[in-house]
Amino acid sequence: MSTTPVIDVDRLNLTYGDFHAVKDLSFEVRPGELYALLGTNGAGKTSTLEVVEGHRRQTSGTVRVFGQRPGDRRAVRPRMGVMLQESGFSPDLTVRESVGLIGRLSGRSDDVDRVLDLVDLTDRAGRRVSQLSGGEKRRLDFATAVYGTPELIVLDEPTTGLDIASRDAVWTTVDRLRENGATIVLTTHYLEEAQQRADRIGLMHQGTLHREGTVSELTRSLPAVIHFSLPVATPTLPLPAVVDGAGKVRVETFALQKDLHVLLRWAQDHSVELQGLEAGPTRLDDVFRALSN
Numbered sequence: 001m002s003t004t005p006v007i008d009v010d011r012l013n014l015t016y017g018d019f020h021a022v023k024d025l026s027f028e029v030r031p032g033e034l035y036a037l038l039g040t041n042g043a044g045k046t047s048t049l050e051v052v053e054g055h056r057r058q059t060s061g062t063v064r065v066f067g068q069r070p071g072d073r074r075a076v077r078p079r080m081g082v083m084l085q086e087s088g089f090s091p092d093l094t095v096r097e098s099v100g101l102i103g104r105l106s107g108r109s110d111d112v113d114r115v116l117d118l119v120d121l122t123d124r125a126g127r128r129v130s131q132l133s134g135g136e137k138r139r140l141d142f143a144t145a146v147y148g149t150p151e152l153i154v155l156d157e158p159t160t161g162l163d164i165a166s167r168d169a170v171w172t173t174v175d176r177l178r179e180n181g182a183t184i185v186l187t188t189h190y191l192e193e194a195q196q197r198a199d200r201i202g203l204m205h206q207g208t209l210h211r212e213g214t215v216s217e218l219t220r221s222l223p224a225v226i227h228f229s230l231p232v233a234t235p236t237l238p239l240p241a242v243v244d245g246a247g248k249v250r251v252e253t254f255a256l257q258k259d260l261h262v263l264l265r266w267a268q269d270h271s272v273e274l275q276g277l278e279a280g281p282t283r284l285d286d287v288f289r290a291l292s293n
């Protein structure tokens, strides 16, 4: 498999008037990986993706998609499917007409009925876009990304507004495309989706890439947490901990299994009940909270 990046962003800057929205951003997306570009509201994710998609010109820096400039539509468009946050389909077209139009614009070939089936809109094919529900419109947006099975698929908040069954269906389709070698770039505010599926994550805040890595690389920089409550009179704890006035204890640790073992042995030796004991590894949410604080 080629190791040339599918997307190569090097010192990208983007300004809107005098507002500096993206600042010296560099990252690569490798063939076949699912790269999640995550971040706080207004971090610059959509602006960055708009440059990658060829919808917006950068102020400075270099962006290459399949080694080409994103503005080189003829080279890039047929190989890249894009699901925007809002696609802006004509409200008067039917769903079938819209999917057909997507196909002609993409430069890829596909069977409209296959795509309608893939995004579960077969029974809405004759409806006008203006008559679709929010979730149905989002599935039509998804059709723009998957039409013609492109090599690179950019998904900007693909599951926002979708019910659980539709979300699962989107991910099943994405999984199938990945099995066939597709490269995926994702933005989402549903962190568990990224935690479960991303090979690598770039965390953006205020226009810059603050952290990048696999989920485990990002989470192991923060401690895991053990919580429990203690009865009134107990011997001294065997580990450093923060105890509040109500007897609630919080232990932060980078050695969860070892420290949990120490704590449980101490509790057994002293016949102490650790009430409401909870222990868990750091989650992406915690990394995110640390970022925005």
Ligand SMILES: Nc1ncnc2c1ncn2[C@@H]1O[C@H](COP(=O)(O)OP(=O)(O)OP(=O)(O)O)[C@@H](O)[C@H]1O
Pocket (backbone or CB within 6 Å): 016, 019, 021, 039, 040, 041, 042, 043, 044, 045, 046, 047, 048
């Ligand atoms: N056309 C524009 N003109 C002026 N400012 C803009 C424009 N588009 C975006 N911005 C600003 O640039 C910043 C980055 O916006 P962007 O939409 O890229 O962020 P985002 O990370 O996708 O945010 P969110 O998670 O909220 O969708 C924001 O502060 C936004 O207000």
